Amino acid sequence: MNTPNPGIMFDIGQGEIMATPEILEGGRIEPDAYNSRERFEAEREMFGKVWLNIAEAGEIPNPDDWIVRDVTCRSVSAIIVRGKDMNIRAFHNICSHRGMKLVWDEKGRGGKFSCPYHAWQYNTDGELTHIPDAECFPHVDKQESGLTPIHCDTWEGFIFINLDQQPAQTLVEFLGPMTEALKNAPFQEYPTSVRCRSVIKANWKLGVEAQSESYHAAALHARTVAKMGVTSRFVRQTTIWQT
Ligand code: FES
Known part of the structure; x- marks a missing residue:
């Protein structure tokens, strides 16, 4: 029996683990990997904690460009937007007023998002900037009522988000040795x-x-x-x- 390759270790923020030795040694994957409901639910949980490659920076090259990406298995819709400062941010695509889906198109450009329900408006930094008939909402603190941010980072022009409230790893930590292996790869060429x-x-x-x-x-x-x-x-x- 072959000894599993000690280099096949990975860590998704829960400590280092090794791919199933039986698979490495036997070269066969049990059907459970594909049809087990319990395993699938565990994997859905995992997608809420790891960094997800969701877009490329080139898709939103200019300030105020935005796209929407759905993470279906987590029931999440995310707005990915390049701010006026050229930084890329991500927000849950949910209005902070009554939870309406904020953006319905897949992409666009513009310095504001206007909710189709009652027209509350947000800027590309996710700040709540306008409430129609604001005097009717004396209790609303605009500073605290912006869009809910999602952890977002980029590596070599690839945009990643992490849906966890406090990711266990930075993006570079999550990518691990891949960042070294692909260092200086000419992705843009x-x-x-x-x-x-x-x-x-x-x-x-x-x-x-x-x-x-x-x-x-x-x-x-x-x-x-x-x-x-x-x-x-x-x-x-x-x-x-x-x-
Ligand atoms: S739900 Fe968005 S403005 Fe009311």
């Missing part, structure tokens, strides 16, 4: 960026696994991707669902 969106009624790991190996490209994508070689960068956003 790839000439093409394509975003595809799919809704797949399958366990999320099937989607990730398909995107983590290029073994299939020569056969399955013989007429498209295989011909494009390494000069294109593909970004696939997949909304995951479990059967």
Whole structure:
């Protein structure tokens, strides 16, 4: 029996753990990994605590550009916005008044967000800036009634959010040795960026696994991707669902 590779350790803020030794040694994954309800619920919890790569900085290049991203398994909709100071911030896409979904489009540009319900307005820093008929709300403290922030950070132009109230790790800590391995990688020099969106009624790991190996490209994508070689960068956003 082979000894598991001691280098395959990772940490998602709960201490170092190793991939299941049986899988590493036997090369087989039990069906439970894909169809266990208990495991799936545990994974949904995990997605509320780890850093999630949710967008690229190039999608919001200018001040006041914004996009909306949903984290379906956490029932979260997030506004990702570049402020006038060029910093990228993230907020829950929920009005602080009555909890209305604030932004309904997928992307846009503009220095304010206006709630469709009663027209409370927020700026790109998430501050509550305007309340129609404000005299009717003497108890509302604007300073305390802004949008709820989400932890947000970037690495090499990739935007990550963390839905935990107090992330156990910084983004760089979470990414671990990958940051060193990909240091100085010329991400910005790839000439093409394509975003595809799919809704797949399958366990999320099937989607990730398909995107983590290029073994299939020569056969399955013989007429498209295989011909494009390494000069294109593909970004696939997949909304995951479990059967
Ligand atoms: S719910 Fe948004 S302004 Fe009332």
